[in-house]
Amino acid sequence: MIKQINFGKLFFAFALLLLLAGIVFGLLASYVYINPKFLKDSLGFSALRPLHVSLVVFWIILGATASVISGMQLINPNAFSSKTVALQLALWMIAIIGIVIGYFNQEFGGREYWEFNPIWALPIAISWLLFLYNFLKTALKIKNWPVYIWMWMTGIIFFLFTFIENYLWIFPYFRENFITDMTIQWKVNGSLVGSWNQIIYGTAFFLMDRINGNNKVGYSKLSFAMFFLGLFNLMFNWGHHIYTLPTEYYIRYIGYIVSMTEWIFFIRIVYSWRSTLNDINSNYNYYPYRFIMASDFWVFLNMGQAILMSIPAINIYTHGTHVTVAHAMGTTIGINTMILFAACFTYFSKHSKTYGKSNKRLNIAFWIVQISLLIFWISLNIAGIKKGIWQVTNSTISHHDMMKSLMPWFQTFTYSGVLLMISLAFLCITILYHYVKSIVSQKAN
Amino acid sequence: MKIKPIHIFIVLSLSFLIYSFSIYIHPIYAKPEANINIEKAISGRLVWQKYNCQSCHQFYGLGGYLGTDLTNIYSAKNKGEAVIKAVILTGNDAMPAYHLSENELTDLMEFFKQTNQSGRADYNNFTIYNNGMIERK
Numbered sequence: 001m002i003k004q005i006n007f008g009k010l011f012f013a014f015a016l017l018l019l020l021a022g023i024v025f026g027l028l029a030s031y032v033y034i035n036p037k038f039l040k041d042s043l044g045f046s047a048l049r050p051l052h053v054s055l056v057v058f059w060i061i062l063g064a065t066a067s068v069i070s071g072m073q074l075i076n077p078n079a080f081s082s083k084t085v086a087l088q089l090a091l092w093m094i095a096i097i098g099i100v101i102g103y104f105n106q107e108f109g110g111r112e113y114w115e116f117n118p119i120w121a122l123p124i125a126i127s128w129l130l131f132l133y134n135f136l137k138t139a140l141k142i143k144n145w146p147v148y149i150w151m152w153m154t155g156i157i158f159f160l161f162t163f164i165e166n167y168l169w170i171f172p173y174f175r176e177n178f179i180t181d182m183t184i185q186w187k188v189n190g191s192l193v194g195s196w197n198q199i200i201y202g203t204a205f206f207l208m209d210r211i212n213g214n215n216k217v218g219y220s221k222l223s224f225a226m227f228f229l230g231l232f233n234l235m236f237n238w239g240h241h242i243y244t245l246p247t248e249y250y251i252r253y254i255g256y257i258v259s260m261t262e263w264i265f266f267i268r269i270v271y272s273w274r275s276t277l278n279d280i281n282s283n284y285n286y287y288p289y290r291f292i293m294a295s296d297f298w299v300f301l302n303m304g305q306a307i308l309m310s311i312p313a314i315n316i317y318t319h320g321t322h323v324t325v326a327h328a329m330g331t332t333i334g335i336n337t338m339i340l341f342a343a344c345f346t347y348f349s350k351h352s353k354t355y356g357k358s359n360k361r362l363n364i365a366f367w368i369v370q371i372s373l374l375i376f377w378i379s380l381n382i383a384g385i386k387k388g389i390w391q392v393t394n395s396t397i398s399h400h401d402m403m404k405s406l407m408p409w410f411q412t413f414t415y416s417g418v419l420l421m422i423s424l425a426f427l428c429i430t431i432l433y434h435y436v437k438s439i440v441s442q443k444a445n
Numbered sequence: 446m447k448i449k450p451i452h453i454f455i456v457l458s459l460s461f462l463i464y465s466f467s468i469y470i471h472p473i474y475a476k477p478e479a480n481i482n483i484e485k486a487i488s489g490r491l492v493w494q495k496y497n498c499q500s501c502h503q504f505y506g507l508g509g510y511l512g513t514d515l516t517n518i519y520s521a522k523n524k525g526e527a528v529i530k531a532v533i534l535t536g537n538d539a540m541p542a543y544h545l546s547e548n549e550l551t552d553l554m555e556f557f558k559q560t561n562q563s564g565r566a567d568y569n570n571f572t573i574y575n576n577g578m579i580e581r582k
Contacts, residue, residue, distance in 0.1 A: 032511065036539035044541055045511055049500040108497040112508060115497050150450060165465070173472060175487040178563045180471040186507060187468065228453055235461040243579060244571075245505045246564035251468070256578060312579040316568050320506025320514065387510075394569040399513045400538075 007085040008070030012344050013435055014089065015062035016428045018096070019337070022055030023421045030417050033410040047103045050115040054103070057113060058096055060332060061159075063340035064199040065131060068152050070347045071206050072138050079138035084130050091127035095120045111185060114166060121167055128163065132156050146209070146218030147227050151202025154231055158195035162188050183247045190238025196336070198230060204292055204339045207346055211289055226265065233258055240310040244319055252312070259310035266303050269296065287362075291342035294370060298334025301377070302327060317392055322409075323384030330377050333369075333420070344431050348438075358430050365426040372419035379412035478562045482555050489556025492549045501540070505566045511539065516566035519557040526554050 029048035032038050039048065065088075072079040099116040102108070109117045135156055139149055166188045168174045175181050208217045217223050239255015305327055309318050318324065383406045390402045397405075477483075493499065501512035508514075518524055530550055536542035545553065564581075571579040 032539075036511075040539070040541050045509075045539075046497040046500045049509060050497065109491070109494055111494060112499045115494075115500070145450070150454070154454070168469070169490075172487050174469070175490050176483060177472040177475040178478075178486075178490075178559050180468070180475060181490070182504065182507065183468060183471070187465070224450060228450075228457070231454075231457055235457060236464065241507070242505070244566070244568065245507075246581065248471075253578070254464075311577045313573045313577045316571055316579055319568070320503055320510070322510060325510065391568045394567075 002082045002086055005082065005086070007080070007082065007089065008066050008073060008347060009435060011062055011066035011069060011089060012347065013432060014093070015059050015066055015340075016344070016432055018055045018062065019059035020425055020428050022052055022059055023424055025052040025055060027414070027417050027421050028052075030410075030414045034407070034414055043104070044106075046108070047106060050108070051100065051103050053113055054099060054116065055096075056332060058092075060196055060200070060336045060340070062092060063336075063343070064155070064196050064203070066347075067203040067206075067340065067343040068131075068135065068156070068199060070343070071148070071152075071203065072135065074210070075142070076138055080134045081137075084134050088127045088130045088134075091123040091130075095123040095127070098123075111166070111169065113189060118167055118170060121163070125160070125163060128156070128160050132160060146205075146215060147220075147223040148202040148206040148209075148218055150224075151198045151205065151227055151230075154227075154234075155195045155198030155200075155202065158191060158198065158234060162191040162195055166192065179245060179247050182245055183242060183251065186241040186245075187238050190241055191234055193331075194230070194234030194238075198227075198234065200336050200339050201230065202227075203343050204295065207288055207292060207339075207342055210346065211286070222268075226268070229261060229264060233262060237262075237310070240315065243312045243315050256310065256312060259307065262303060262307050262310070266300075266307060269300050269303070287345035288342040290366065291338045291345065294366075295335050295338035295342070297370075298330055298338060298373075302330040302334060305330070305381075317388035318384060319388075320391065321384035321387040322380045323388065326377050326380035326384060329380065330373070333373055333424075334377075337424075341427060348431055348435055358433075361426065362430055365423040365430075368419055368423035369427070372416045372423060375416040376413050376420055379409045379416065383409035383413070478559055481559050481562065483559075485552045485555035486559040487556075489552035489554070489559070492545065492553045493556060495549075496543055496545070503566075504560055505564075506568075514566050515557065516560050516563070519554070519561035529554065529557065 025048055028039070028043075029045060029052050032045045032048065039045075043051075069080055069085060098120045102116055102120070107117055108115045110121075114121070135153065139145070139153060142149065145153075165184070168184060169181060174184060205217050205223060209215055236254055237258040239251045239253075240259045241255075243252050243255070305323075308314050309323065309327065386406055386409070387402065390397065395402070478486075498515075499508045501509045503509065503512075503514040504516045506514060518529060519526070532540070533543050533545060533550070533553075570582050572582055573579055
């Protein structure tokens with residue numbers, strides 16, 4: 001029975017449910033900016049924020065896991081043992097249920113983005129070890145790896161390494177010196193994002209080859225160059241998070257110099273823009289392609305922003321402001337989520353024709369996601385720049401009054417967030433509905 | 446010898462490991478902070494995490510953006526231990542009251558003392574160099 005289950009799809013379905021829940025908590029958390037007393041004495045922002053962040057982060061990690069499982073099974077139908085994948089999923093479910101119940105009971109204990117009690121990190125780490133074992137078991141049988149297998153392997157290994165590093169603080173030695181502790185914390189946060197990006201960008205390369213029906217992307221020298229540049233940044237660019245922290249100079253300089261190599265990615269995107277536009281016209285009705293093209297647009301915007309933020313002279317105006325939030329939202333929704341939707345549509349149903357009556361509404365939802373995310377992103381950036389000017393110019397205005405002056409931008413981001421939530425929820429529900437329908441019809445046959 | 450992806454991967458990974466371990470050993474040769482009860486300060490960091498203060502507050506601009514940066518709250522004008530404790534225990538407009546034990550409060554204050562001694566977190570005191578780098582004046 002267990003062998004008949006498509007675990008790639010099951011992982012995707014579970015991940016989509018987490019995204020649905022995550023965006024609801026995100027909207028509730030954003031409303032606190034408009035009305036600070038909202039749920040103050042019940043859940044409060046201290047629970048709403050981690051509920052949103054953790055669930056959305058888990059959507060990305062589990063979506064990335066689902067992409068690798070599904071991709072490897074397309075390469076080799078016998079890839080991944082069903083029993084270990086089932087155990088992997090069960091461990092994730094146990095951890096996530098424990099984490100969510102903990103948040104509702106105001107039980108924290110972890111660090112930013114991983115606020116849950118560290119005990120729940122254990123099933124996640126074991127599950128990830130099983131994933132690594134299963135992946136290597138299949139991948140090592142393949143000769144001459146295409147770039148996406150390299151990227152998946154790198155992402156899986158570095159996620160495990162940085163996830164363990166994320167818990168070094170448990171040992172008092174690592175908390176003795178506050179600056180070192182903060183340095184390691186932000187080293188971890190930078191590299192963890194880089195590691196899941198490796199898996200997700202690897203998925204984008206894999207999907208491009210599937211769409212084109214060849215191995216052009218997988219074996220091109222340019223793809224390998226981009227992979228190694230990405231890996232180099234994953235390892236060494238995190239210093240750009242801590243320019244204002246009085247840590248060693250060399251850490252900040254390494255972060256700065258390595259971050260500037262991202263100009264190469266940026267120039268490449270601008271250079272290939274024209275051919276991309278031609279391809280969009282010919283593949284518009286093909287959902288995976290359309291979502292990948294949408295992610296390209298968001299890569300352009302967010303990478304441009306990231307490179308500017310990585311220049312220390314500009315960073316002091318954006319650090320500790322909503323520009324950082326805009327960047328986080330732009331990358332996780334605009335890039336990660338778009339590529340994961342492309343993967344979902346690939347593995348569930350690729351073409352617009354499949355969705356029959358839902359097709360028109362899917363089109364509308366796609367465009368509402370893009371437009372509302374753009375408004376959301378711009379309003380957060382404006383709020384952030386205004387706060388940045390306030391903090392650099394030594395203003396006599398209090399923090400409370402400064403936050404009040406940002407209210408129109410907080411309202412814009414919350415209301416555009418409502419549209420974003422509805423449209424993303426529609427995409428999730430449509431995919432899940434067709435998934436359930438296909439299972440029911442399979443059973444009936 | 447032809448350079449293969451595995452060679453680049455190994456070189457980069459080893460460099461990353463060396464870089465990581467060079468950072469892990471910092472506490473061994475870091476200058477000890479004066480007048481800090483380090484045991485209490487490192488417990489205070491756990492109190493900070495237990496109540497998830499980071500969801501709203503920041504150190505050096507790192508954290509949540511609903512509340513203020515607390516790096517130098519310990520020495521801030523019109524603040525100090527008594528005011529901080531009062532705000533924590535009674536709450537304010539946006540912040541609920543937190544019922545910390547006496548020990549937790551003491552540890553948290555020691556932690557704030559430690560963050561305060563680690564440096565300044567204001568942004569209006571930097572020199573900007575021609576290469577784009579910044580340095581605190």
